[in-house]
Structures are given as structure tokens and as C-alpha cells.
Amino acid sequence: MKIKTLFYTLMITLAISSCGEKKKSYDEIASSGRTTRTENLKLNLTTFTNKGVMIGQMYGTLEGIGWKNEKLRSDFFSICHDNPAVNGYELSGIESGKKINSDGLQFSWIAKNAINAFKHGSMIVMNWTAPDYNGNKDVLKDYVKSLSNFISSLQDAYGIKVPVVLYLYPVDGKSWYCKMSIDKYKKLYEDTKSMIDDNNVTNVIFGYSETYANNAFLERYPDDAEIVNITYMQTKEHVNIKEYKNTLATFLPKAISFTQEHNNTLGLTTGIESIPDSNYFSNILMPIFEHHRLGYVMFGANHGDYKGGHFYTPYPGEGNDKIRGFMKFYNNEHTIFLSKLNGLYIESK
Secondary structure, three states, X not given: OHHHHHHHHHHHHHHHHHHHOOOOOOOOEOOOOOEHHHHHHHHXXXXXXXXXXXXXXXXXXXXXXXXXXXXXXXXXXXXHOOOOOEEEEEOOOHHHOOOEOOOOOEHHHHHXXXXXXXXXXXXXXXXXOOOOOOOOHHHHHHHHHHHHHHHXXXXXXXXXXXXXXXXXXXXXXXXXXXXXXXXXXXXXXXXXXHHHHHOOOOOEEXXXXXXXOOOOOOOXXXXXXXXXXXXXXXXXXXXXXXXXXXXXXXXXXXXXXXXXXXXXXXXXXXXXXXXXXXXXXXXXXXXXXXXXXXXXXXXXXXXXXXXXXXXXXXXOOOOHHHHHHHHHHHHOOOEEOHHHOOOOOOOOX
């Protein structure tokens, strides 16, 4: 009887103690100080350009035409039964403790969506369009601490963290930091990166993002950046197909040459809102991908209802010609959607 009592007491003690312990993490740390999956992603970004271009979308599995935050849904999947290989998110607002980002999406949704997308093999890209800290370093540190905590919190039930490509201070020509001198901008970028490192964030790859405006681009590129994104989009109010084609043809070769010189990878965020040309994907974009090596192409977000026309990729109910053009794009050997994306987080042999 005493043995049985002792056994039950021991079992209860173990159960109580185990409830108080944190779940063991199976996330290994590489020699670089980053998680092995994050380090593998960094190395694979370059080699994957030989396989094709990863295709993604801002909020691709979080929002679309007529829907938000629905499980296992994307406008991509509704058209081609496949999902984005790259998922993009904006983090503006996280630094101030807001629950909703600048695009009206809950950060709790973003976190859950990013974790799920990573578990399925997708690459995660996040922009931080930060507010002005008015020269107060303590405020900046608090902002960066909140940002760091959010990124570090992106982990699954086993403690495996989501590798994040983070674009600090994306140069959009409008934000307050775009008015800074080149040297001051680079100093801000480098200081912020150091703060994130000091906060022991182990699942981030630092990137530099810029909206293309003229030939004098990439002047603000910080030496610490590990990947480059160029954004070039046209809204439905300012569509010029000829200009779009000529602009891509002008800056892409220069941008690719630049990133190769810096041992980096180039990503492109692009699209023409409402897709006025049904041959946009097959006749405009495809020739570019066949001649230029890009790490990824991410389309602008689809959002709102169909009446607004705020979409950069087709959705169910949109014109059949546009859908057929997208399917040609999908079936091309150079495009990589999620079903063809294998081994992004695995060490290359």
C-alpha cells in the first residue's frame, strides 16, 4: 500500500513539474548565431535562382477579393490549386503596440498565417515601415524591442522559429526616413540592425527594399543588407503598359548585376492593378523571367470586394482571358509556386 501511495505521489509531482516547464525547442543554432533553418534559407536563396523564380503575393494566404483570414484559402489556390511560394506582410504598427497593422489586418492573424505558411514550406517576407522616433534613441529602442519580440515569437509548437526576410525602412519615397541623407539613412539601418541583434533575434535575414523611381537607384543600400527587393507597381489609375515593360527592361539588368556584385539575391515586388492586359502574365512577365535570374517575384495584395478592382492576380469570377494568361504563367517551367518549392530550409548538399 505504501509503495502504491509513493508511486502516485511521484507521478503527480512529475506531472506538476512538467506543466511548469517550457516545451523543449528543437531549433538548432548555426555557427552564425542564427537558427539553422534561417541560415539555410540565406544560402539557398542564391542557389534557388538556378531553378526558377519563386512566385508570391502580399498577404497571399491571409486576404483576397471578398475574404479575409479564412483557413486554407488564397486567390492563387482558387485559380490554379496551388499556393504562393512567398508570403509578404507589413509590420507597421507593431512597434507601437497596435493590434492592427497599417493595412487593417490583425497582427494575431499575421503571426498565425506566417507560421502556417512556413510549416508548408513558403518563404516569409516582412516589411517594417517604421514611424518617426523624432531623434529619441530610447523611443527607437522601444520600437525595435517590440519588433524583435514579435519576430522571435513566430514559432511553432515545438519552438521552431519562422525564418523571416525583414526589410527595414523600405524606401518608398514617402516615409520620413526617405528625406534623410544617404549616410544618415544607412546609419539608422545599421543601428536598428544592431539593436535587433542585441535583442537575440535568431530567425531574421536583413534585407533592403526600394521602390524604383529613377535611374539613380540603390544609392541607400546598406552594406549589412543580405537580400534586395525592388518594388515597381502601377495602380489602376496610372496604367501605362509600354512604360511598365520599358522600366523593367531598364532597371532589372542593373539591379541583378548590383546584387551579384554584393553576393546577394534580387527580389521583385510588382504588378499592374486590375490587370488591364490579359496577356500581362504570359507575354510581359514571362520573357523577363526567362532572361533574368530573380530570387522571387511578389505581386501586390488582392483586397476588398470585386467592385473596387484592387487586385494584382486573378480571382474566381474575373475574366477568363486573365485567368488563362495566369495559368500559362503558372505552368511555365521557370515559375515556382508552393507545390514545386522543396528544400528551402534544408542544407544544400
